[in-house]
Amino acid sequence: MILDRSSLDAFNERHVAEHRKRYEFTRSLLPGAEAVVEKLMAFNVAIPSWALGTGGTRFGRFSGAGEPGTLEQKLDDVGLLHAINASSGAVSLHIPWDIPKDYAAIRRQAADLGIGFDAVNSNTFQDQTGQALSYKFGSLQNVNRAIRKQAIDHNIEVIRHGVELGSKSLTVWLSDGSCFPGQLNFRKAFGNTLEGLHEIYAALPDDWKVFVEYKAFEPNFYSMTVGDWGQSLLYANKLGSKAYTLVDLGHHLPNANIEQIVALLLMEGKLGGFHFNDSKYGDDDLTAGSMRPYQLFLIFNELVEGMDARGMNHATDLGWMIDASHNVKDPLEDLLQSVEALMLAYAQALCVDRSALEAAQANNDTVAAQELLQDVFRTDLRPLLAEARLRAGAALHPVKYYRDADIRGGLIRERGSNTVATGL
Numbered sequence: 341m342i343l344d345r346s347s348l349d350a351f352n353e354r355h356v357a358e359h360r361k362r363y364e365f366t367r368s369l370l371p372g373a374e375a376v377v378e379k380l381m382a383f384n385v386a387i388p389s390w391a392l393g394t395g396g397t398r399f400g401r402f403s404g405a406g407e408p409g410t411l412e413q414k415l416d417d418v419g420l421l422h423a424i425n426a427s428s429g430a431v432s433l434h435i436p437w438d439i440p441k442d443y444a445a446i447r448r449q450a451a452d453l454g455i456g457f458d459a460v461n462s463n464t465f466q467d468q469t470g471q472a473l474s475y476k477f478g479s480l481q482n483v484n485r486a487i488r489k490q491a492i493d494h495n496i497e498v499i500r501h502g503v504e505l506g507s508k509s510l511t512v513w514l515s516d517g518s519c520f521p522g523q524l525n526f527r528k529a530f531g532n533t534l535e536g537l538h539e540i541y542a543a544l545p546d547d548w549k550v551f552v553e554y555k556a557f558e559p560n561f562y563s564m565t566v567g568d569w570g571q572s573l574l575y576a577n578k579l580g581s582k583a584y585t586l587v588d589l590g591h592h593l594p595n596a597n598i599e600q601i602v603a604l605l606l607m608e609g610k611l612g613g614f615h616f617n618d619s620k621y622g623d624d625d626l627t628a629g630s631m632r633p634y635q636l637f638l639i640f641n642e643l644v645e646g647m648d649a650r651g652m653n654h655a656t657d658l659g660w661m662i663d664a665s666h667n668v669k670d671p672l673e674d675l676l677q678s679v680e681a682l683m684l685a686y687a688q689a690l691c692v693d694r695s696a697l698e699a700a701q702a703n704n705d706t707v708a709a710q711e712l713l714q715d716v717f718r719t720d721l722r723p724l725l726a727e728a729r730l731r732a733g734a735a736l737h738p739v740k741y742y743r744d745a746d747i748r749g750g751l752i753r754e755r756g757s758n759t760v761a762t763g764l
């Protein structure tokens with residue numbers, strides 16, 4: 341389904357007068373507003389292919405209607421999102437759920453929709469139909485060399501698919517670990533995993549990166565073999581300059597100071613990218629910004645400060661990806677909300693008065709530092725996001741437009757009511 345431009349233009353026309361008022365007011369408060377709008381226009385967040393259908397809880401799945409049943413339909417959905425918000429210009433694929441049958445056709449379709457391919461993801465946390473050996477007791481960490489080899493070969497196959505599509509990075513998330521004390525020799529598990537990652541690393545093209553994603557617990561509940569940012573950083577440092585740590589917001593122990601983790605990884609030049617989501621308890625996979633928007637802002641505040649300190653390009657030097665799954669929302673509405681929350685946190689971080697904050701820090705003026713951050717956080721910057729979208733030909737209000745134009749209704753008419761997307 342391709343977006344009907346005339347309906348989008350008509351929608352914007354109905355809302356543009358109100359927008360102008362809000363934008364002019366916001367601009368009057370912020371001398372740097374124009375520069376922020378330009379940065380927002382350059383910024384994109386990659387959509388994970390597995391978030392386009394209704395996901396599920398650990399217990400069940402309640403599929404929605406009009407979900408994408410094929411890779412082509414998933415790309416169409418990302419194209420729709422990008423047309424609506426002009427900030428979803430990439431997709432992150434998952435192998436084996438998204439193996440292309442015709443690379444050239446998929447590349448053409450993506451180019452027509454204006455979307456690129458962000459990191460490709462491997463899967464050694466499930467056994468696939470027909471798979472020779474089981475990952476029940478882990479993949480790269482496994483005590484059985486043949487199982488480790490199978491996992492290595494799979495990752496190398498994922499790289500090959502990515503190369504064909506023009507992706508430049510591989511994300512490795514391992515569910516490896518143990519559920520009971522004594523089950524695993526930690527040192528041997530680390531060694532096996534490192535050895536496997538070395539072989540995968542050796543298969544990376546020169547201009548590729550590998551992201552080592554960590555997770556504190558689940559599905560293993562006693563130890564995880566890549567359990568936190570320290571362990572991920574150990575692997576990344578031992579692997580070499582193409583290896584980086586990937587931070588998934590939902591993969592920490594409760595109350596972890598993620599913004600501090602981000603700052604230090606950036607300082608070390610080892611932050612590769614993000615999986616954005618939100619959570620209240622653990623790996624809840626909720627809409628970004630739905631629970632802890634202030635934490636999200638603080639993370640972006642460190643990102644902007646740390647990237648600027650290293651002269652990095654905000655839009656292109658890190659992998660910006662969403663990793664979420666939804667049970668009760670229309671997945672496309674959820675993704676529009678997530679992208680909006682990320683853009684807003686980014687805009688807020690761009691508006692922090694850096695020199696005033698530095699001065700407050702140098703004077704141990706805790707109160708002034710808090711005032712500076714919270715002043716930005718409590719300033720409504722949504723008109724800057726709307727302005728960036730308007731200039732890019734996208735919708736002033738993404739979710740409102742999505743509903744107004746009955747996009748889901750169109751997808752259901754095209755695909756039917758009983759479609760189930762591959763994925764989680």
Ligand SMILES: [Mn+2]
Pocket residue numbers: 513553588615663
């Ligand atoms: Mn993730």
